Amino acid sequence: MNRVKGKVCIVTGGALGIGRSACRLLAQEGAKIAVTDLLEKEGSKVVEEITATGGTAQYWHLDVTKESEVKKVFADIQQQFGKIDVLVNNAGIAGVNKPTHEITEQEWDSLTAVNVKGVFFCTKHAIPHMKANRKGSIINISSIYGIISAPDVPPYHASKGAVRLMTKTDALLYAADNIRVNSVHPGYIWTPLVEKLANESPGGVAAFREQLKSLHPLGHEGEPDDIGWGIVYLASEEAKFMTGSELVIDGGYTAR
Numbered sequence: 001m002n003r004v005k006g007k008v009c010i011v012t013g014g015a016l017g018i019g020r021s022a023c024r025l026l027a028q029e030g031a032k033i034a035v036t037d038l039l040e041k042e043g044s045k046v047v048e049e050i051t052a053t054g055g056t057a058q059y060w061h062l063d064v065t066k067e068s069e070v071k072k073v074f075a076d077i078q079q080q081f082g083k084i085d086v087l088v089n090n091a092g093i094a095g096v097n098k099p100t101h102e103i104t105e106q107e108w109d110s111l112t113a114v115n116v117k118g119v120f121f122c123t124k125h126a127i128p129h130m131k132a133n134r135k136g137s138i139i140n141i142s143s144i145y146g147i148i149s150a151p152d153v154p155p156y157h158a159s160k161g162a163v164r165l166m167t168k169t170d171a172l173l174y175a176a177d178n179i180r181v182n183s184v185h186p187g188y189i190w191t192p193l194v195e196k197l198a199n200e201s202p203g204g205v206a207a208f209r210e211q212l213k214s215l216h217p218l219g220h221e222g223e224p225d226d227i228g229w230g231i232v233y234l235a236s237e238e239a240k241f242m243t244g245s246e247l248v249i250d251g252g253y254t255a256r
């Protein structure tokens with residue numbers, strides 16, 4: 001019940017999928033949640049779900065690609081909740097699924113703006129608040145696609161590899177400030193993002209799901225709470241000696 005009691009947690013992309021799970025589970029374990037997203041209706045619903053069960057949460061509209069917005073929203077959260085303990089850099093998009101030689105500059109830039117620059121902006125503007133508080137935990141959602149490759153979504157692979165190493169650099173830079181930085185590497189998790197990939201796949205949703213079974217040695221894809229609980233662990237004091245690490249939650253996908 002109280003694994004992160006009293007901590008103030010910001011979750012980017014908190015309205016759906018893995019972000020929504022992180023918001024709900026962190027709140028269930030006693031944290032105050034800043035739910036941030038582009039989707040106001042869905043984000044406000046997450047807040048309602050949390051407050052209905054006695055938790056504390058508030059919604060902020062936040063596009064992580066806009067530095068001025070990130071700076072302002074984080075200052076508002078600091079003012080509203082008094083501190084920032086945890087940042088979950090979760091907002092991310094899959095981008096186009098084309099071979100490298102067909103990808104346009106605009107397609108490349110629009111993906112990296114969210115998945116890489118968004119993580120940079122949010123980390124940059126959370127750090128001063130965490131330094132002032134003399135502690136913090138930053139949790140960057142990378143992917144199995146940031147560890148191993150597959151012949152698809154090239155900009156996504158590049159972005160998640162970047163997030164993996166940004167995590168380690170920031171872990172070293174801010175260890176002396178007692179700010180821990182770790183990455184999480186989910187296998188396929190059934191969320192609106194993956195549902196969209198399934199809908200767009202040439203063989204259709206059923207064939208896509210069947211393929212996911214064979215990709216994960218445990219025989220199925222994951223669900224958002226499988227990742228949400230990993231995020232709770234990294235946010236909590238249970239992980240106080242963990243920084244610069246990769247938490248792989250993938251049903252065995254990368255074990256082969």
Ligand code: NAP
Nearest residue numbers: 013016017018063064090091092143186188189191192193
């Ligand atoms: P999701 O279901 O699409 O949820 C992501 C949320 O982020 C959505 O609400 C989305 O809004 C929001 N978002 C998109 N662009 C944003 C921006 N510029 N600023 C703020 N919010 C933005 O995705 P998910 O599957 O939960 O993925 C969450 C994270 O896990 C991502 O970083 C993803 O790469 C990573 N991941 C997912 C899987 C998986 O299998 N699901 C596996 C490995 C890693 P819109 O719907 O409007 O875009």
